[in-house]
Structure formats: C-alpha cells, structure tokens
Amino acid sequence: MTAETVVIGGGAIGLALARDLRLRGKSVTMIERDPEGFNASCGNAGGFGVTEVLPLEMTNLLRNLPRWLLDPLGPVRVGVGHLPSMVPFMAGMAKTMRPGERARISRALSALLSRARADSLPLIESLGLRSQLHERGALWVYETLQAFRADETSRNERRALGIEMQELSAEEARALEPALGPRVVAGVMTPQWMHMDDPAEVVRRLRAQVVEQGVDVVTGEATAISGKAVLLADGRKVPFGSEVIVAAGAWSGQLARSVGDRVVLDSERGYNRTIPGADIGLTREIIFAERHFVATPMSVGLRIGGAAEFRGLTGKPDYRRSAALAELARRYFPGLETTDGTDWMGHRPATPDSLPVMGASARRGDVYYAFGHGHVGLTLAATTATLLADLVTGRAPDVDLTPYAISRFSR
Template structure:
C-alpha cells in the first residue's frame, strides 16, 4: 500500500465529496476544487431514490422501437434538440450497442455487484452526518397503465430476481390500498421492497460539505480547465498541485478526461422535476410510473415529481415546460394533486452510453483517478464510489471487480 499523500478532487457533488470523505479517512490531505462548491448541481435536486434495483442498462432491448413515439409526445419522457444531434451520434451508436441481450446481461451483473454494498456505505455516511432518520427504507411501488407495459418489463424484473432483487407483483387494487391517492387507472403494479428514498438529497450533500470543511478539507471555488504536469490549471489562473488527482466533475468530466488524453463518451442526460411544497396528497413511498418513465418521491420539502431525459448538451438553457409537463402528467395519476408553489428544476445526469460509471485510473497517467458517469444512480452510489476510489488511491484491493468500469472501454 502507498503512503497517504495530497489528493485534489475536482467536483463537490455527491461523488466528489464522498471521495474526499473516504480519502480523509485514509489520512490523505484533501483539496476539493469546484467552480461553485455550494451551488446547484445534479446532486441537490435529484429524486432522492436509492435505486438498488436498477441494474438494467437504459438501452434496454426493444427500446429503440419506442423512441419515435416518445419523441413525438409533448408529455413524453424523451426529447432531443436537433442542433445537438451531430455531437450525440457517437454516444448514441454506443448506447444502442449496449441494448443487446449479451450486453444487458453483462451490464446487469456489473451493476448488481456495484450496488450490493450500497446500504452499508450509505448508512455509514448518514450515521456520521447524524442523518439516519433521513433514510426511508419503505420500498418503491411501480405502477403500469397497461398489461402490455407490464409484460414488456417482465424480462427486466426477471433479471433483477436472478440477481437476488425482490420484485413482488401485486394487483392494481392492492397498489391503491398501499397508496390511496392513486387514481384507479393502473392495470398492474409491482413492489420493490429494497428500494428506499431520503428526505432531501441536498441536505445530505450540504451537511457532508460542511463536515468536510470542519475537518480541514480545503474547498476552492475554482474552475478546472486542464492539467499541466502535476497541477490543475484553472480559469482563474491558479495552479493547484497534487500527488493524485480525482476527476469527479459529473457531466463535465469528459472535458477534463480529454485534457488528460482519455477519450470518454459521456453526455448530459438532462432531467427535470417540480417539487410541490403542499401537494394536497400523501404518498408513503416513492412511486414509479413505469410506462411514463417518471417518479413521485415524498421528500421532507414536498412531493417531487421528476423524470425526463433531454439531450441538449451542457450549455443550452433549461426548458422548464418539461417540469410543467411532468406535473400535468402526474395529475392524471394523482387527481387531488395541488401544483401551487411548484419549484421547477433541471439537472445534468452524467450519462455514459452503457449506463456504467467510470471508476478507476486513467489509461494515460497513474496519478489520475476517475469517478464519474453515474447517470441515474449518483446519489445511490456516492458513498460506495468514495470507498472504492480510496482503495484505488492507496493501493488496497477493491471489494468489487472494477474492470467493467474502466475508462479503457472508450479507447
């Protein structure tokens, strides 16, 4: 094992901060660089779910045939800005390749292994932050509008069961007994008891950042533009020296990896939500509207209706009509929903085409470690990723086979 050293982490989202925490535990001195450490980010406004059942790649078999219908529907889950299409094509080509039966099986195995220790790692973090009561281990309810939609998901649920994930099929009437606020319009439902949600993802990230500051982590409000020798170069003209660098800059990480010489396929899969402070309905668990691809999570700050996948790049302005569309859709399922005071939000999911994060060393430099690309699972996988990166940094054998997550797959 190597000796503790000075480690710079780029990114103060849930991934970067979890990495910083794990490195600190190993005795390293840690500096975090973020253009706005306490500013808005995907890690704040996400749906708050610990999706430990989510082992299937987004490019599920058969998905391609549903894309035209989704794109044509103004309330649909997918949108694409035409100007972004040329940039997206290489990512899209790789995305479609990830939907074959063989790839789905391989990816599901890799994600199942990575997700297995999530609760151990998350509970350890929440205990340290005195936030254990913010974790609600009450499962999730998936509702299906049609029998056909339920049957379409059957192979995915079968794959989950093969990996030991509990998926219980229940009737629509039982679903309404669990969540009486639901309109009587679902055909089928399933319950995934291992799913859980938190009271407010932002509260976890804020408290973690404050605790790290109190424990001596330097948090520099700088924008990294590249790497020269053993220093991060910033837009402000500073050079921040490191022994080891961890890139945990969410959807922006590809830009930094390219300056190191590692090609990466990563896109911003822009997601939207609306948080309703006085929703007028009560849900006791996260509800997943499986065919419409959106969720409703009962957070401490209100009911968060979230979803959508918009491919428009990192710099286009948000289209908050997508948040409004989610509320319109949710009112079909939750007729008493009160949308007044809705807070609209957009965030950048760091999406790789194979739905696997990048966790591991650069191909070009032994002193650069990557921790990004967590897509829909960044909150879920934050503390686990932190622990694995600390293992890499100090030369300890990681508890999970990290080869499926190597950046080399994009070479």
C-alpha cells in the same frame, strides 16, 4: 501547501470521496466552481435505486427516436442541434446490444448496487440523517396490463440478480398507497428501494463535514490537468502531491480528454417540480412505469420528476417539461394540486453503457476518475467513495473495477 490529493467536483461523488480520503489520512484539496450551488446531487429524486441493475435500452431509443424528435415533451428528447455530437453515444449504446453485453453490464451494476445500502448507512449516520432515510421500498405502478406483462422479462432479470419484485393487483397497490386513483391497473413493490427526505441536505451536510475534516475547498473552474497541477480558467494552478481525481459529474469529459483519455459522456438532463403543500399521504417513492417518471414524498414537498433530454451542457432549461410531468401525475393522484411548485433541471452524467467510470486513467497512474453515475449517483456515492479510496490508498477494492475502466471507450 500542496495537498496529496486534489478532487475536482463537489457533488455527492466528489464530496463522499474527499470525506473518505480524509478519514484515511490523506490531505485533500477540492476544486469546485460553485461551492454552494444546487447541482444534480442536490435536486435529484432522492431515491436509493438499488434495483436499477439493468442498462438503458437502445432498442427503445431507436424505435421511438423519430417520434421523440418531434415531441418536445415526450419522455426522451434529443435536441436536433445536439444530434451530431450524440453519434458516439448512440454507437456506444448500440454496442450494448451485442450478445452477452446486457448480462455483463447488469452484473457490473449489480456488483455496485447490491452493496450500496451497506456503504451508505455509515455515511448517512455520520451526517445525522439516519431518520431521513426511509426504507419503505418503491412502488411501480402501471396503467395498462399490456405494459405490466411486457415488463415481466425485466422483472425476472432483476430477480436473477437478487432484487425482490412483488407483483400486486391494483387493489393491493392502492391499499399500500391510497392516494393512487383508478388509473392504476397493476403494481410491483420493490422493498429494497429506499429514499431520502432531501438530497440537498445530504450535500449541505457533506460540504460542512469535509470542511470540518480539513479539506481545502478552492473555488474555481478546472479546465485541464497538466503535469502535477490542475489548471483553472482564471489562470491559477492547483498542485497535487500524489494524485488528482476527476469527479465533475457531466462535465468530466473535457478533463479526462486533457490527459489523453477517450471517454463518451453526455448530459442526460432531467426535470422535476417540488410542491411543498402537496401532502397526499404518500409513504414511499412511486415509479410510473410506462411514463418513466417518479413521485417522491420529501420533507421539502412532493417531488415529481424524470425525463431524459439530450441537449448538451449549455442552453436554457425547458421548464414546460416539469409542468408536463406534474400534469401527468395528476392523472394518477386525483385531486393533486401541482401549480405551486419549484421547477428544476439537472444534468445526469450519462455513459452509453449505463456504467460509471471508476478507476485509474489509461494514460497516467496519478489521475483517477469517479463520474458517469447516470440515474444512480446519489445511490452510489458512498460505494464509489469506498472503492476509489481503496484504490488510491493501495488497498485492493472488494469489487473488480475492470468493467468501469475508462479504457473501455478506446476499444
């Protein structure tokens, strides 16, 4: 039977969307090449990063690029072979430096993130995971006062968008999280941040829920959208009655291009190590401000992760990065044992302006997009599902979707 809607991709975004569309009475087929796979939505840091309202900074990337090209374990790595294909991405990032752009992007991120908690709670409750969502905030920690002071401007930018940023002395930070050692000289508490015990459990339960709802999951690799069908790599065609939604994370670019839409999307690889036995008593997520990585206490262990590696979608992970992050964490948590852990790499779907792609194709009225959520795909899964399901079912979304339109890449 031909479903009304086909959703391509079964990560947090595609699953939340399929669920929402079913709740609104649509018949849904999902195409997923690896229905039990451990995708980015499973392995991430588990943070509901509602404070992440500022775009990634081009000035920082440009200033440090020469050094990072030579340092395989620095916070950002651009593979030399990947550099040519990154030119459009960097050009897109450069556009974000135009006057007014940073403020516009921040407002657009804030429009989504400010409602993420309200949108996510019903979803998490329906999965029976309310007790695994911890509303204890996140603690940013600094190892130099210089960096703490330099971040004042961005703290104020966040405050202007309704984010609470409470400045703390080193002693106050350590009183909140006694596992932190003397390296920490200052902290910032962001009470609105939340974290999940295990994002993989969210995905597992969502997978079970959509199947229970009657979503037909087709195992296969979508290669293109043609007419009223999605073409699969093995030659099969999956027809759709009304619309198709591309929610294939970092792999969505090829599918958008198959209908003639231009998009700039790259994989920003991230790494982590999860250490089951490392109970150091952390109660909230710790963000290591200068070094751009985090530690999250989860039911599956202490997860230490971060890094941004631009080396494309293929090619082996470089797990020295997970080891390097774990080693860095030991500097902050004296006595932490980091050797017995599981290393992981995932592909963040990254756009140059840090905004997701949400809305209709610029070419066809029956193709929609929901990808490009970068560092906040878990955080925004329920919000994306609500807004896209509104759009697809003819209800005006509460948020103006113009800033997230795919047509921005053609300007």
